[in-house]
Amino acid sequence: MRLHFDAEKKLGDFTFRAEADIAGQRIGIFGESGSGKSTLAHILSGLMRPDRGEITLDGECMFSSSRRLNLAPRHRRIGLVFQQAMLFPHLSVRSNLFYGYRRCPKALRRADPDELISLLRLDGLLQRGVGNLSGGEKQRVALGRAMLASPRILVMDEPLSALDDALRFQIIPYLKSVSERFQTPCIFISHSVIEMQLMTERILMVKNGTITAETTPDELARQNMATSQRGYVNLLRLSEADIQGGLYSYGWGTGRLLISEGRNGGPSLFELSSRDIILFRKNPEAISARNMLECRVEELFNAEHRVGVVLSSGGERLVAEIVRSAAEELSITPGTQVFAAIKASSFRRLV
Numbered sequence: 001m002r003l004h005f006d007a008e009k010k011l012g013d014f015t016f017r018a019e020a021d022i023a024g025q026r027i028g029i030f031g032e033s034g035s036g037k038s039t040l041a042h043i044l045s046g047l048m049r050p051d052r053g054e055i056t057l058d059g060e061c062m063f064s065s066s067r068r069l070n071l072a073p074r075h076r077r078i079g080l081v082f083q084q085a086m087l088f089p090h091l092s093v094r095s096n097l098f099y100g101y102r103r104c105p106k107a108l109r110r111a112d113p114d115e116l117i118s119l120l121r122l123d124g125l126l127q128r129g130v131g132n133l134s135g136g137e138k139q140r141v142a143l144g145r146a147m148l149a150s151p152r153i154l155v156m157d158e159p160l161s162a163l164d165d166a167l168r169f170q171i172i173p174y175l176k177s178v179s180e181r182f183q184t185p186c187i188f189i190s191h192s193v194i195e196m197q198l199m200t201e202r203i204l205m206v207k208n209g210t211i212t213a214e215t216t217p218d219e220l221a222r223q224n225m226a227t228s229q230r231g232y233v234n235l236l237r238l239s240e241a242d243i244q245g246g247l248y249s250y251g252w253g254t255g256r257l258l259i260s261e262g263r264n265g266g267p268s269l270f271e272l273s274s275r276d277i278i279l280f281r282k283n284p285e286a287i288s289a290r291n292m293l294e295c296r297v298e299e300l301f302n303a304e305h306r307v308g309v310v311l312s313s314g315g316e317r318l319v320a321e322i323v324r325s326a327a328e329e330l331s332i333t334p335g336t337q338v339f340a341a342i343k344a345s346s347f348r349r350l351v
């Protein structure tokens with residue numbers, strides 16, 4: 001998708017005025033509450049008319065104040081998924097799913113309903129009313145309904161914020177696999193850095209009603225390191241654990257990681273804060289932390305008074321965080337070999 005966006009809208013005391021030219025398959029819109037993210041989504045999808053501007057999606061003009069053009073939402077073919085699933089309460093899951101599909105001209109239909117239903121694991125729910133579905137099931141139906149209307153892009157406005165953590169991280173793979181399988185680019189709106197890391201490849205930063213920068217998920221996580229209690233959040237996808245002395249042992253880099261709350265069987269996603277990694281220049285040998293990883297320092301980066309240390313081992317990567325004086329005392333520079341100590345209990349399993 002290639003999006004050119006230049007729009008202005010006054011809403012009471014709030015003025016939204018933003019300009020961006022961005023390309024990618026999974027674009028994030030990131031900003032704090034009230035910054036204007038939903039305004040951007042509404043303007044893009046045609047639900048809100050800007051006071052002036054130009055919006056072009058893949059070369060097609062959606063809105064132009066100078067040309068007096070304002071394509072109606074149904075002609076823009078932008079699928080929307082919101083924080084609340086907003087399903088039709090009087091219709092079954094099946095009828096909700098097929099609502100947009102039936103209205104979409106046959107030549108434009110892209111998603112195969114059976115495949116989508118199976119991908120979203122909705123097979124067993126089709127005859128149910130939507131009133132008694134769980135929050136996660138509702139969001140899966142909302143996603144299926146949006147996709148079956150064969151949108152050219154999917155805009156997801158905080159689709160996970162009403163869900164608890166466990167559900168949030170279960171739904172993310174669905175969001176990703178559906179947009180990848182049916183080659184539908186998506187715009188993902190959130191104020192969560194971790195969701196940006198998991199869902200997006202390029203990010204527009206929104207602040208006080210304007211787009212202030214374009215960045216990457218990793219750069220956002222780096223900037224966030226100094227201000228967030230969790231520091232830089234490392235995300236590790238690990239699979240096939242062995243049990244060793246009551247701990248789960250996973251292959252990672254050139255060695256193994258021992259983790260308290262692992263899982264047998266399929267892959268798991270873990271988070272590890274940069275603040276839970278202690279660096280040593282020499283192997284301290286007898287310590288209680290269960291993990292002592294020999295790593296190479298690839299890069300250092302500054303985030304206010306903290307220093308991020310990018311570590312590598314056998315093609316894997318972790319970011320540790322130390323204060324500037326520690327980096328100087330330990331003479332940590334790119335190329336240095338270090339030992340990283342991590343407690344088995346510092347890893348948090350997300351899925």
Ligand SMILES: Nc1ncnc2c1ncn2[C@@H]1O[C@H](COP(=O)(O)OP(=O)(O)OP(=O)(O)O)[C@@H](O)[C@H]1O
Nearest residue numbers: 011012013014031032033034035036037038039040
């Ligand atoms: N119709 C309106 N009239 C007046 N002000 C409005 C209107 N709609 C939105 N606003 C204001 O515009 C600002 C941006 O709102 P918007 O919903 O785009 O923010 P957001 O970044 O999506 O926030 P959140 O993450 O909380 O959903 C807010 O200050 C909001 O109060």
